[in-house]
Amino acid sequence: MFKLVDSYVYIEKLRDLIYQLLEARDRARSEYSTAAPNNPAIEVGSTLVKLGFISMLKGGVIMDVTNEKQAEIAEDAGAVGVMVLDKLPYDVRTSGGVARTAGLDVIKNVMETITIPVSAKCRIGHREEARLLEEIGVDLIDESEVLTPVDDKVHINKWEFKTPFVNGARSLPEALRRIYEGASMIRTKGEPGTGNVAEAVKHMKAVVRDIATLRGYYESGYLEGLWIYAKENNAPYELVVLTAKLSRVPVVNFAAGGIATPADAALMMWLGSDGVFVGSGIFKSADPEARARAIVLATTFYDDPETVVEAQRMVSERASMLGIDVKTLKPEELMQTRGV
């Protein structure tokens, strides 16, 4: 027969378990403590400092580079940052094989050459590549579908890093899932390395459309709609509500994937991007210096047609990267479906 005293023993064990969990929590807290090692009044790597850094990139252009020469061109053109890769997305696409994070020496060289923030990509789910990038002092880590994913189910837990992360997204629920995992910044995925902005447009419009829907639910008081949206789209409910209240993606949201001309950049800004990543578009063109400068101009002054015209005239269409029509790609060649 089961005695009440047995239940007391069980409950006592339960109490121990709860205490163990609390201790584990405290250990985790001290391990990821944000107090500087020898000056407790100074707090480093907090969420606010990560998000604040990303705020400074708004209205700017981050350019993909593969060496310090290209990084200097980017800085001189007025980029707000560079993204160091082993190969530009277009070359990743054409060369095949496994794409991994860039060589650490290459990244170091870039960091010692320019004054603007240096980002680098790690593979989706590859926590150790991200750790290496944090260790050498990269300012922003892109957990990117351009590289070959190592985990097709789970992304990196980005909360445990002091370095901010950016993730790609094709839709609002995907963006909110990444923010829930600790991403400090979102960008559209587009279809990298194609020089074709069509997919980025599609992804940005999908995000804008969902935000309008959520805003509608919120303003009309139909809060059940937010709950259903979260459930049906596998999106974190708290972030769905936050998005509805803010009427925008809750973190900085850049455009990326296929931007090749100043007009492409202006279009993405007009659609509501906070800034622009340019991958192969600059250094796969025949006029990288002029093009880099022109894309910076078109991004800042996107709402001033005269300046966009001036920017567009700085580049020649004959010098643009040839590009790839996304419709000719086989499903397994798409990068945007990696890590959703």
Next chain:
Amino acid sequence: MVKVGVVAVQGDFLEHIQALRELSGVEPVVVKSARDLSDVDALVIPGGESTTIGSLMRVKGLDAAIVDLAERGIPIMGTCAGAIILAKRVVDRVVGETGQFLLSLMDIAVVRNAFGRQRESFTTDVYVDGVGKVRAIFIRAPAIVEAWGEARILAYVDHYSSGKVGAVAIERNLLTTTFHPELSGDLKIYEYLLSMAKR
């Protein structure tokens, strides 16, 4: 209404505009070209990338217009990147001479990325002379290492690797902070700027 312009070519100008909106009697004005400056009572140059902001300022003649504003005694506040652009002497901690465009209005020397990279960005309390204690957010922040002539350092930060360096400086109508008052929700620095505008 006090009209406060915010230079809006790149960076977190929106955060400055939102912070200014919380103050009564203030109308923030978006500034992208020289003509937006015609009737501002004060100006803010925001955080962002100083190389980018510096080069974009010259596209629509903002640079000359801001120098003119400074000479007319209109208060100008530069935060982080803005502080770099206002300074006369700038070097980067790693790269050294940057050769970037500067407005060169203040008699201060600034070291860019003085505390390290983003990993070393930090938050701390800073005591500002004439303002009091403020919560200060330093992001890849510069440091004011020297002030001469009429420039005066109003606040220091005591940092574990960089030592005691300047965080706020003033020279007549020019004010710089190497941290970001627009991110902390603390409006004391803005009130100080507005008091300069009323003087």
